[in-house]
Amino acid sequence: MSNVTEKDIRSFVDAVSGYFYQISEEQAEINAAFLVEGEISATTFDLTGYITLSGNFSGRVYFSAPRVMVTRLLLIMGEADRSEERLLDAVGEIANTIAGNARKHFGENMEISVPVTAATEHDWLQSVVSPRSYVILVKWKQYKASVVVDIQRTR
Amino acid sequence: MATTAQRSVFARYRNIIFAVILFIVADALVIGINFYGTFKANESAVSINLSGRQRMLSQRTTKVLLFVMYYQANNDEAGIERTLKELDLVVNLFDTTLKGFRDGDTVTGGDGKKVFLTQVDTDLSRKIVDDAYIIWNPYLDRLRPLLGNNRNFTQAHLEAAVSYARDKNLDVLRLMNDLTSDLEMVANNRANTLRWVLVFGFFVALGNFIYTVVFSMRNLIASDTELAAAREETVEILSTVREGLFLLDKERKVGSQFSSSLPQILRREINPGADFMAILQGIVEQKVFAAADDYIELLLGDRVKEALVTSLNPLTNVRISVQSQGGSVQENYLSFAFNRVLEQGKISHLLVTVQDVTEQVVLAQQLEQSKNQAKKEVEALLQLLNNDFGTLQQFISNVGLALAKINEELSLAQDAERNKDRQHTINTILRVVHGVKGEAAALGVDTLEAYAHQCELDMIAMREGGEEITGKHMVRISVLLEGFYERYSSLADIVEHFGRGFSGQDGAVANPVSAAGAAPQTNPIVDQITSLAQRIAKDQNKQVEVSCLLENLQTLPPKVASDLQGISIQLVRNALVHGIETPAERAARQKPETGVVCVWCEYLGNRNYDFIVRDDGRGIVVDRLRESLVNSGHLSREDAARLSDQEIAGRIFRPGISTAEIANRDAGHGIGLDIVLEKVNSINGRLLVKSRPDRFTEFHIHFSVAA
Numbered sequence: 001m002s003n004v005t006e007k008d009i010r011s012f013v014d015a016v017s018g019y020f021y022q023i024s025e026e027q028a029e030i031n032a033a034f035l036v037e038g039e040i041s042a043t044t045f046d047l048t049g050y051i052t053l054s055g056n057f058s059g060r061v062y063f064s065a066p067r068v069m070v071t072r073l074l075l076i077m078g079e080a081d082r083s084e085e086r087l088l089d090a091v092g093e094i095a096n097t098i099a100g101n102a103r104k105h106f107g108e109n110m111e112i113s114v115p116v117t118a119a120t121e122h123d124w125l126q127s128v129v130s131p132r133s134y135v136i137l138v139k140w141k142q143y144k145a146s147v148v149v150d151i152q153r154t155r
Numbered sequence: 156m157a158t159t160a161q162r163s164v165f166a167r168y169r170n171i172i173f174a175v176i177l178f179i180v181a182d183a184l185v186i187g188i189n190f191y192g193t194f195k196a197n198e199s200a201v202s203i204n205l206s207g208r209q210r211m212l213s214q215r216t217t218k219v220l221l222f223v224m225y226y227q228a229n230n231d232e233a234g235i236e237r238t239l240k241e242l243d244l245v246v247n248l249f250d251t252t253l254k255g256f257r258d259g260d261t262v263t264g265g266d267g268k269k270v271f272l273t274q275v276d277t278d279l280s281r282k283i284v285d286d287a288y289i290i291w292n293p294y295l296d297r298l299r300p301l302l303g304n305n306r307n308f309t310q311a312h313l314e315a316a317v318s319y320a321r322d323k324n325l326d327v328l329r330l331m332n333d334l335t336s337d338l339e340m341v342a343n344n345r346a347n348t349l350r351w352v353l354v355f356g357f358f359v360a361l362g363n364f365i366y367t368v369v370f371s372m373r374n375l376i377a378s379d380t381e382l383a384a385a386r387e388e389t390v391e392i393l394s395t396v397r398e399g400l401f402l403l404d405k406e407r408k409v410g411s412q413f414s415s416s417l418p419q420i421l422r423r424e425i426n427p428g429a430d431f432m433a434i435l436q437g438i439v440e441q442k443v444f445a446a447a448d449d450y451i452e453l454l455l456g457d458r459v460k461e462a463l464v465t466s467l468n469p470l471t472n473v474r475i476s477v478q479s480q481g482g483s484v485q486e487n488y489l490s491f492a493f494n495r496v497l498e499q500g501k502i503s504h505l506l507v508t509v510q511d512v513t514e515q516v517v518l519a520q521q522l523e524q525s526k527n528q529a530k531k532e533v534e535a536l537l538q539l540l541n542n543d544f545g546t547l548q549q550f551i552s553n554v555g556l557a558l559a560k561i562n563e564e565l566s567l568a569q570d571a572e573r574n575k576d577r578q579h580t581i582n583t584i585l586r587v588v589h590g591v592k593g594e595a596a597a598l599g600v601d602t603l604e605a606y607a608h609q610c611e612l613d614m615i616a617m618r619e620g621g622e623e624i625t626g627k628h629m630v631r632i633s634v635l636l637e638g639f640y641e642r643y644s645s646l647a648d649i650v651e652h653f654g655r656g657f658s659g660q661d662g663a664v665a666n667p668v669s670a671a672g673a674a675p676q677t678n679p680i681v682d683q684i685t686s687l688a689q690r691i692a693k694d695q696n697k698q699v700e701v702s703c704l705l706e707n708l709q710t711l712p713p714k715v716a717s718d719l720q721g722i723s724i725q726l727v728r729n730a731l732v733h734g735i736e737t738p739a740e741r742a743a744r745q746k747p748e749t750g751v752v753c754v755w756c757e758y759l760g761n762r763n764y765d766f767i768v769r770d771d772g773r774g775i776v777v778d779r780l781r782e783s784l785v786n787s788g789h790l791s792r793e794d795a796a797r798l799s800d801q802e803i804a805g806r807i808f809r810p811g812i813s814t815a816e817i818a819n820r821d822a823g824h825g826i827g828l829d830i831v832l833e834k835v836n837s838i839n840g841r842l843l844v845k846s847r848p849d850r851f852t853e854f855h856i857h858f859s860v861a862a
Contacts, residue, residue, distance in 0.1 A: 029625070033629040033630040037558075040566050
């Protein structure tokens, strides 16, 4: 996780925060930030979307949120369809927003994959992320979601 | 070089030049021939005209003779006179003209003016003229008595002339006809020749024209093709080459052509004729820009040799900062190379080659970093070798636990709802970091001590920055924590490696220094405290003697011993910074220049202990503490004045309180005593502080150990 700066992490979190603000005019605030280390694990919620980075950095950035939070988001968006598929799409959209911000922040030397989404078990992230990945918990309304930054500078 | 260029131009256009010369020569020749032909035609026209007149004159001579005879028969003197005058004229004309045909001479033309009659030049004409003279000479002899003003002729003379005229009239007429025909034929031949010359001239001119056009067109097409190919090659090169290439003119403008990679390398749009200096100013530091300006000036001037100033190029591996769309500033490294372009020996342009050398520079930096890292690791290793291995293991373990504690505090902060809660989180983390710093300092692990100090400063700035502590601060702390882990892992690896290297076969670990017999076995805690005290004393320009009696620590449970070790580190640090005076101050107070710090742990029996840290310094300066409490906003000036000295002294354990004038890595952040209090609480101890101005300060901790 070396050489990842606060600004780098903030670029991912700001994307999430901005997305929620755009939809609901209510920002998702950073609630806590810590590392995946020892007994402290990455917080996984029901639905997770992630992007894979390569170039100057390699690794993944995850956004994980509880189903109820995404449902609420769709409700505000006026979406009638709140099927599992649509919920995953919404998580994918947020991951895509993270990708867009990352592109702006890191410039052209960063290659970013299309978002991948999945319904996830509570310990899924813990099993896939590297030790000392950053976990940033964000709070929107009464819900919490996590942004997990597991990237490494390659040059 | 100029001669070569001229030669090259001549070689290139040689055929066209020859064609143009040929065209001029052929035209001049045709015009000359034409001019000559026209002249000859004019001559022929005169000859034909006059030979025709000769025919008429031969007939007119005969007619005049017959009229003379007629007027003679009728005794018409006037008629005779008039006709004889006419005879004079026509005979003279015929004779001079015939002479002109034979010899070439000036004669009277048809209009009465003098013209030059050229000598006939064909064999036939010459024979005709000769034949005409054979007839004309006897004819003229017969006419002579009839001619001139003093004529004196008889009837016989007249009859002889008329008779000869009648006899030879037709012969003369035929000869003059033949002459005319021959002259006409000559004229026709000349006209034909001239026509052929003109036709030839026309075809020569046409051929020349066609040759010139075809050759020129071919050359033009070849040249265009060559030019297009060259342009295509240039375009291909410029669009393929990875370097930024362009020409810089004396006005320092970018040339019309540049490689397509240039805008990408410079991270901005480049237009032909763009001001290079403005571009440069936007991407490099002002100091580099000024140096580059001078360097380009030198290169564009001809006073210095290019090779001599190459090493002065300030744009080699130069760092450029470019703002990305997202607002973040990206740093890249570029290398600009400048080469003079000469035209006729004069500098016309500079060829500029720009390379993105970020990767090379980053690799070099990484290599340098690796070297430094390796050096630091070796230094750290050497420092670590001064410590007992068990102590090191304990230290690594303590740091690991401390970092885990920080991370736990960070994760628990998700439940912090208020600023105050987050302030508490920061204070807790600060205490942990300060503890690590103290332990690192005691062991002489500078890298970790320095980083812990930096983290402290960052967090104190957050705490005292006046801003509400939010999740954003937590992100910053998590990044600091990651840095801590990074350094901790390196150290842990070294200690692990160290342990493997010096472990006995039975797994027992021996101190390498001790094993070598270089130093006597000592109490590691005492060593740590002593070396820390001496290091701080040196930093503070003070002298100190440390007296420790800590054997009892080894009998205590590890947790308690570790806490007391932490306490002793913080209190000795405090003693050195706040208590012990400088030698000059001590001398002024009639005290020995070397201060004394005592640390001891005393067993009182029945599982009770006293742990004491005492220095013979200036004691707790209550006034300074009171001032500090006011300045840090912990107390209003009124409250500070109202509280007793004892109450003021009691506040030294509050976080953020320090009496140090200058904050540095050893003191000034108001964290140390906060930790002491926390650790005393952790061992369920009771803390008593005693102090007398200019005499001493003593921290007395009483605790019990469970059975």
